[in-house]
Amino acid sequence: MAAKSEQTRQKLAEVALRMFREIGFEKTTMRAIAAEAGVSAGNAYYYFESKDDLVHELYVQVQAEHAERAAGALDKAGGLAERLKGVLHAGLDVMAPYHRFGADFVATAIRPTSPVNPFSAASTPAREASLEIFRKAVDGARPAVPRKLRSDLPELLWLCYMGVTLFWVYDTSEGQQRTRRLVDGAAPLIAKGLGLARVPGVSKVLDDVLNLSRSVRT
Amino acid sequence: MAAKSEQTRQKLAEVALRMFREIGFEKTTMRAIAAEAGVSAGNAYYYFESKDDLVHELYVQVQAEHAERAAGALDKAGGLAERLKGVLHAGLDVMAPYHRFGADFVATAIRPTSPVNPFSAASTPAREASLEIFRKAVDGARPAVPRKLRSDLPELLWLCYMGVTLFWVYDTSEGQQRTRRLVDGAAPLIAKGLGLARVPGVSKVLDDVLNLSRSVRT
DNA sequence: AATCGTTCTTGAACACGTTCAAATTTGGGG
DNA sequence: CCCCAAATTTGAACGTGTTCAAGAACGATT
Structure with missing residues (x-):
C-alpha cells in the first residue's frame, strides 16, 4: 500500500x-x-529536507486553519472594522498554542533562504491563501472601501498582519492580551482612517504613498 | 599588563x-x-558567551558608527525630510558591507532571548543611542514638528528604521537601490504627512492612534 | 625570590542537525 | 513463487556551537 x-x-x-x-x-x-x-x-x-521543513509544515497547517476560521468570522460581520477584527483574532486564536514557539518560528521564517519564509517560492500557496483572506475582508466590506485603495489594501493589511504577528511574538502579557487590545484598537482606526482618503489634503499624500509603495516593489 | x-x-x-x-x-x-x-x-x-554575542559586538559597532555619521548628516540639513533621509542613508551606508550577512543577523536579532535583540536589556545602550539619533533629527527640524507628535515621533521613526532595515535585508537589487529609493520617497512623505496632523478630521484619528500606541505598550 | 589566588588558555567531550552508503522492505512482472 | 528494481529505513559518521575540568601564565604579597 x-x-x-x-x-x-x-x-x-x-x-x-x-x-x-x-x-x-x-x-x-x-x-x-x-x-x-x-x-x-x-x-x-x-x-x-530539514528541521525547518517541519516548521513549514506547521506554517501550512496554521494557515489553512486560519483561512477556515476567518471565513466563518467574515460571514458574521459587514463593517470593515469588524471584519478585520474577526480575521486578525482568528489568526491569533490559531497561533495561540504555539506562542512559546513563536520566536523561533519567526527567526526561522525571516531567513530569505528558508522554506518557511512567507515571501519564498515554497510558501507561495500559503501566502496566496492568506492574501485571499484579506481580499475577501476588503471586498465584502459595507460600506465599501474607497475605490482608490481597493486593489492595494489587501496586501497592505496582510503586511499589517505580519506586523501584528511580530508584536504577538514579543507579547509576554497573559494570554497575549496586549496583542488582542492592539487588534481591537487598530481595526476600527484603520477603518476610520480609510474614510479620510476622501479629504482633499489627505488624498494627495495618499496618492504619493501608493505610488511609492508600487514603485518600490520592482 | x-x-x-x-x-x-x-x-x-x-x-x-x-x-x-x-x-x-x-x-x-x-x-x-x-x-x-x-x-x-x-x-x-x-x-x-556565544556566537550571537559576537553578532552583538557587530551591532554595537555598527550602531556607534551610525550615530557618528548621522550626526554629520544632521549638521547639514534643517528640514525634517532631509534630516530623515540623512539619518536613514547613513544607516544603510554603515550596514552596506554586511548585506550578505543581513538575513542571519536579523534572524539572530529577532529572538527575544538573544543579546542582539534590539529590545533586549543587553542592547539597551545601543538602542538608546539609536533612539537619540531620531530624537535629534526631530528636535532640530525646522519648520518644527507639530507639538502633539514631538514626544512619540522619535520612537515611531526608530521603528520605521527597523522596518527599513528589514526591507533592506530582503532587497537583492544592485547596491540595494530599491531601499535607497524607498528612503528617498518615504522621508518627504512622512514630513508632508505630519503637516496633515493639523487638519481637523485627521487630528482626531491621529489622537486615537497615539493613544492606542501608548496604551498598547503596557 | 617564593608563594598563592586570579586570570587566561587549552583540548577533549557533548548534543545537535544533517549526510550517506549500505541494508532492508515492498510490490509488480515472469 | 521468485526475482529485481524501486522505495524505504538504518546507523554510523561529519562538522557545528558549546561546555568544562584541567592546566598554564600572571601579578600582587610576603
Whole structure:
C-alpha cells in the first residue's frame, strides 16, 4: 500500500508539531521526533529536507486553519472594522498554542533562504491563501472601501498582519492580551482612517504613498 | 599588563566581524575565528558567551558608527525630510558591507532571548543611542514638528528604521537601490504627512492612534 | 625570590542537525 | 513463487556551537 509511506510522513509531522507546541523548538530534536514516531533519525530526512521543513509544515497547517476560521468570522460581520477584527483574532486564536514557539518560528521564517519564509517560492500557496483572506475582508466590506485603495489594501493589511504577528511574538502579557487590545484598537482606526482618503489634503499624500509603495516593489 | 587580555578580545572581535563580512555568518565558525585569531576555540568562549554575542559586538559597532555619521548628516540639513533621509542613508551606508550577512543577523536579532535583540536589556545602550539619533533629527527640524507628535515621533521613526532595515535585508537589487529609493520617497512623505496632523478630521484619528500606541505598550 | 589566588588558555567531550552508503522492505512482472 | 528494481529505513559518521575540568601564565604579597 502506498499509504504506508504517507502514514510515516504524517506521523512525523504530527509528532513534530505536538512537540513544538509542548516543549518548544530547540528541545524538539530531530532524534526525539524520530524516536517518538518510531523511526530512525535519518529516516525523518527521507520525508523532510530539514528541521525547518517541519516548521513549514506547521506554517501550512496554521494557515489553512486560519483561512477556515476567518471565513466563518467574515460571514458574521459587514463593517470593515469588524471584519478585520474577526480575521486578525482568528489568526491569533490559531497561533495561540504555539506562542512559546513563536520566536523561533519567526527567526526561522525571516531567513530569505528558508522554506518557511512567507515571501519564498515554497510558501507561495500559503501566502496566496492568506492574501485571499484579506481580499475577501476588503471586498465584502459595507460600506465599501474607497475605490482608490481597493486593489492595494489587501496586501497592505496582510503586511499589517505580519506586523501584528511580530508584536504577538514579543507579547509576554497573559494570554497575549496586549496583542488582542492592539487588534481591537487598530481595526476600527484603520477603518476610520480609510474614510479620510476622501479629504482633499489627505488624498494627495495618499496618492504619493501608493505610488511609492508600487514603485518600490520592482 | 591588563591590556593583553583586552587585546585578545579585540582580535577575536575584529577577526569575527571581518569574517562575517567576507564569508557570511554560517561559514564563519567559532573554530575558524579562534584559529585566525591564534587562540583555541574554547578560549573564544572566555571572551564571548556565544556566537550571537559576537553578532552583538557587530551591532554595537555598527550602531556607534551610525550615530557618528548621522550626526554629520544632521549638521547639514534643517528640514525634517532631509534630516530623515540623512539619518536613514547613513544607516544603510554603515550596514552596506554586511548585506550578505543581513538575513542571519536579523534572524539572530529577532529572538527575544538573544543579546542582539534590539529590545533586549543587553542592547539597551545601543538602542538608546539609536533612539537619540531620531530624537535629534526631530528636535532640530525646522519648520518644527507639530507639538502633539514631538514626544512619540522619535520612537515611531526608530521603528520605521527597523522596518527599513528589514526591507533592506530582503532587497537583492544592485547596491540595494530599491531601499535607497524607498528612503528617498518615504522621508518627504512622512514630513508632508505630519503637516496633515493639523487638519481637523485627521487630528482626531491621529489622537486615537497615539493613544492606542501608548496604551498598547503596557 | 617564593608563594598563592586570579586570570587566561587549552583540548577533549557533548548534543545537535544533517549526510550517506549500505541494508532492508515492498510490490509488480515472469 | 521468485526475482529485481524501486522505495524505504538504518546507523554510523561529519562538522557545528558549546561546555568544562584541567592546566598554564600572571601579578600582587610576603
